[in-house]
Amino acid sequence: MKLLQPKYTSQRNVVFAKNGMVATSQPLAAQAGLDILKKGGNAVDAAIATAACLTVVEPTSNGIGGDAFALVWMKEKLYGLDSSGPAPQNISIEALKSLGYEKMPKFGWIPITVPGAPAAWVELSKRFGNLALKEVLQPAIDYARNGYPISPTLGKFWKRAYEIYKKELKSEEFESWFETFAPNGRAPEVGEIWSSLDHANTLEKIAETNGEAFYQGEIADKIVASSNKYGGYLSKDDLTNFRPEWVNPISVNYRGYDVWEIPPNGQGIVALMALNILKNDEFIEKETVTTYHKQLEAMKLAFSCGKEYVTDPNYMKVTVEELLSEKYGKERYSEIKETANLPHPGKPSSGGTVYLATADGEGNMVSFIQSNYMGFGSGIVVPGTGIGLQNRGHDFSLNEHDANALIGGKKTYHTIIPGFLTKNNEAIGPFGVMGGYMQPQGHVQVIMNSIDFHLNPQEALDAPRWQWIEGKTIEVEQSFSNEIVEELVNKGHEIKIASDNGSFGRGQIIWKNNETGVLMGGTESRTDGSIASW
Missing domain, CATH: 3.60.20.40 (Gamma-glutamyltranspeptidase, small (S) subunit)
Structure with a gap:
């Protein structure tokens, strides 16, 4: 690609490399992806490692309970992966209107759709990865278990989210969010070490079972139990039946x-x-x-x-x-x-x-994005898992004539x-x-x-x-x-x-x-x- 003499002189110089590159919003996650490349992983392995790390080191923007999309350039061909989850099968406009809703809420169990991110990692690893998923997820597991220092922008958005949630999320279903992300009664400060043993254990179970624990096993059961307890619509069938789409x-x-x-x-x-x-x-x-x-x-x-x-x-x-x-x-x-x-x-x-880009020395490249939506998402953390769930269903319309009208099993307009x-x-x-x-x-x-x-x-x-x-x-x-x-x-x-x-x-x-x-x-x-x- 020919780039002419730039018109702007930026304070931050472009980076050049030959053997591999990982670009993302958190230095620790970028380095984790590079470490995987150096261990023999390819651009896909690096993308998965970086994405999993980002759920730990930037939880203000994404998490295990979010969705993901990827464009993968592998052996001179471009592939697309849509791992966005649908609305629960049993939800409907009529059901929500009978509960008094005129539009989709931002928080709680109502706007939660099936999480697609873990399935994306598994699918990408299975089709294109060089290394075992367990090895690729290990950096994220280590950061979740041992902790990492909060970076400046992360600390800013974490504090902002905490102040919003403190005002708006008063009911019992949100207590687990505060226990997980504000364990000292506040957002962690910049430079402070934060960790989540539950998050580490969940990542480990995903790695050991190639995602089955999340969609069919122990983690799925915890998600559904919490959904049932607090009036959610997400069922075991919704999780079990989910598959990413090429x-x-x-x-x-x-x-x-x-x-x-x-x-x-x-x-x-x-x-x-x-x-x-x-x-x-x-x-x-x-x-x-x-x-x-x-x-x-x-x-x-x-x-x-x-x-x-x-x-x-x-x-x-x-x-x-x-x-x-x-x-x-x-x-x-x-x-x-x-x-x-x-x-x-x-x-x-x-x-x-969060967005990340990876490239390896063999010419393979990945464009990957995942999100919980609106920062931390729904404000729901499934007890005992560290999983913050997305609120992607907020974009559904409760007007049945709209193109993006809510229907059980339907995917929403995705940002x-x-x-x-x-x-x-x-x-x-x-x-x-x-x-x-x-x-x-x-x-x-x-x-x-x-x-x-x-x-x-x-x-x-x-x-x-x-x-x-x-x-x-x-x-x-x-x-x-x-x-x-x-x-x-x-x-x-x-x-x-x-x-x-x-x-x-x-x-x-x-x-x-x-x-x-x-x-x-x-x-x-x-x-x-x-x-x-x-």
Whole structure:
């Protein structure tokens, strides 16, 4: 991949390596993945080790009880894994409305869906791994059992979550969360050692049984017992019957590069729709009001379609091919005017998250993402397991006419998305930006920074970010150009300058030079990001 002289000079330099690289938001997890590479593991083994470690060393964003997606470049071919869990079979809109719910709650057992992350580790290891799952999970087990010091960004978000949960989670079902994550009656301080013996034991059981303990055995029984006790809908059958799905990645060609995402139920298609709109124009300069205006308008158009149509693919009313067609991209581009518009869906013809990237010396690469959603997730920790469960079901609608309406056994619209870039059927590499609905917006920005504006991976990540919130409301980081902010306001955008950059996503990039085999990585400056390489 040719990267021209950068326009921005970042304080944090790009990292180069030849034999392997792991990029993620926590140094300890990155190093764990690198250690696995050095033991003879491949990029998949390193990804699993890093992901498992992240459940321990960054529990504010993900956990054993969350979901996962992966794009795997293995032996010159790209594979997609969707390991997002469905809603419990016995849940329904009618059942929740009879209990007085008008919308899906954020906390408690109601929004909990089947956790997919452990099954993702098992499936990836079984199909592509070089090492035994037990060896790959051992670093995470050791950190959970022996403890690790809290890093700065982790401590900040842990404290924020504790203050929220202390105010909102008062009933008995949440006591286990406080016992696990605030054992001293507070969030752990930066630099303080934190450990979880229950978490270590759960990881060990997953490793020893290749996940069977979690979905069919002892851990599953504890999950279901807690669900039954507190009025949840998750059953033993829901866990036992869950299987990750191997899916065909979807893509658009953007200026000669193929940008790949996981298909729906993930929202990666939103990033692809935006790029499919934007490729109908040319962008020479990054720091112009025209560039930002068109990026924002394309993003709004893409999101309006995503929220209207994207859900479990078994329930979608339009096809991926229709949403990503050249014709539809041109039609949507023609709707971009000189001033800001309110977003609306088009009508195609009928027919808290962690991200990591790994690469090994043999050319294999992994783009992997997992999440509990909204930080720690549901606020539910299954007693005696250390498992914090996700609240992914919060995104379901209780309006039966909505595309993403709640149905038992259905997967919800999913925010977490890994990305991958290829050119001429050769891997350039994995990329991702975590953070709820910021994710497709982050994908568009780092891809355009890399391809249109020739920034290296670190600069592509460090560049000031924007995000569409709703209507005409846009948030920008404090480092954003004041002059461009004023010009965007003159075009009708309602700009807010964010006081905290925590909502603008946290990304990682690894690009490969296919002529030399050299890896080039960038990591997120907005968190405790780290690249481990050799």
